[in-house]
Amino acid sequence: MTETTRAQDSAVRVREEILAYYAQGNEDGRLRQGSDRLEFWRTQDVLRRLLQTAPARVLDVGGGSGIHAEWLARDGYEVELVDPVPLHVEQADRLPGVTARPGDARALPAEDTAYDVVLLLGPLYHLPERADRVRALSEARRVVRPGGLVVAATINRFAGLHDMLRQELYFVDPHRARIDREMEEGRHDSEDGGHFTTAYFAQPHEAPEEFEEAALTVDGQYGLEGVAWLMGGIEDWLDDPGRREAVLTAGRHIECEPTLLGASGHLLTAGRRPR
Numbered sequence: 001m002t003e004t005t006r007a008q009d010s011a012v013r014v015r016e017e018i019l020a021y022y023a024q025g026n027e028d029g030r031l032r033q034g035s036d037r038l039e040f041w042r043t044q045d046v047l048r049r050l051l052q053t054a055p056a057r058v059l060d061v062g063g064g065s066g067i068h069a070e071w072l073a074r075d076g077y078e079v080e081l082v083d084p085v086p087l088h089v090e091q092a093d094r095l096p097g098v099t100a101r102p103g104d105a106r107a108l109p110a111e112d113t114a115y116d117v118v119l120l121l122g123p124l125y126h127l128p129e130r131a132d133r134v135r136a137l138s139e140a141r142r143v144v145r146p147g148g149l150v151v152a153a154t155i156n157r158f159a160g161l162h163d164m165l166r167q168e169l170y171f172v173d174p175h176r177a178r179i180d181r182e183m184e185e186g187r188h189d190s191e192d193g194g195h196f197t198t199a200y201f202a203q204p205h206e207a208p209e210e211f212e213e214a215a216l217t218v219d220g221q222y223g224l225e226g227v228a229w230l231m232g233g234i235e236d237w238l239d240d241p242g243r244r245e246a247v248l249t250a251g252r253h254i255e256c257e258p259t260l261l262g263a264s265g266h267l268l269t270a271g272r273r274p275r
Contacts, residue, residue, distance in 0.1 A: 073097030
C-alpha cells in the first residue's frame with residue numbers, strides 16, 4: 001500500500017461529527033483568548049524545554065490551524081503539519097515556514113525515520129479506542145528517527161468534572177449525569193449534550209502504557225494547567241504580564257508532581273524511539 005493510499009484509507013474513517021466540529025473554524029481562536037491561553041503558553045513552555053536546538057525537522061500531527069506550528073517555525077524549526085480537516089490544512093499552509101497537507105494520525109503520509117520530532121497535540125483524545133491510539137503512536141515511532149522525540153497530549157479524565165464545577169453546571173442535570181458517565185468510561189459523546197465533539201478523556205497512567213505498547217520509551221509527563229485553570233481570577237491574571245509569568249512559574253513547579261498530574265485539564269507525555 002502506498003503512502004497516499006494509506007492516508008486516504010484512514011482519513012475516510014475520521015468520525016463525521018469530529019470533522020464537522022472543527023470545520024466551524026473555532027479552533028484557530030480558542031487558544032488565543034480567555035483562560036485557554038494558559039494551555040497554549042504552558043504547551044509552548046514545555047515544548048521549548050523538550051525540543052532540541054533548532055534547526056530540526058518537526059511533524060505536527062493533527063496540528064489544526066497551525067497555532068503551535070507557527071511559533072515553532074519562527075523559532076527556526078522546519079515544520080510540516082498533517083491534519084484531516086481541510087480548513088485546518090488551508091489555514092496552516094498560509095503560515096510562513098509551515099508546510100501543511102491532509103492526513104490521519106493512524107496512517108501518516110510520511111517516510112520512515114524522516115523527522116527529528118513528532119507532535120500529537122490533539123489526535124489521541126479524538127481516538128476513543130485504545131487500538132487506534134496505539135496505532136497513531138506506532139506511526140509516530142515509524143516516522144521519527146531513532147532517538148527522536150515524540151510528544152502527545154491527552155485530556156485528563158476528570159477535566160470535565162472540574163470544568164463543570166467551575167462553571168457551576170455540575171449542579172444541573174443533564175450535565176451532572178453526563179459528567180458522571182464520562183468519569184466512569186472516559187468517553188465524551190457529542191450527542192450526549194456536551195459542548196465538545198467525540199473524545200476520550202484519559203487517566204494519567206494510560207498514555208505511558210500506550211507509548212510502551214507502541215515501542216516508545218517514556219521520558220516524562222507534564223501537567224499543563226496545574227490547578228490555576230480552576231481559579232476564578234485566571235483570565236485577569238493572564239492579562240497582566242507580571243501575574244502571567246507568576247502563573248507559568250507556578251505551573252513549572254508542579255508540572256511533574258505525580259499526585260497532581262490529574263488536576264490539569266491537559267497532560268503532555270514525552271518519549272523517544274529507542275536508538
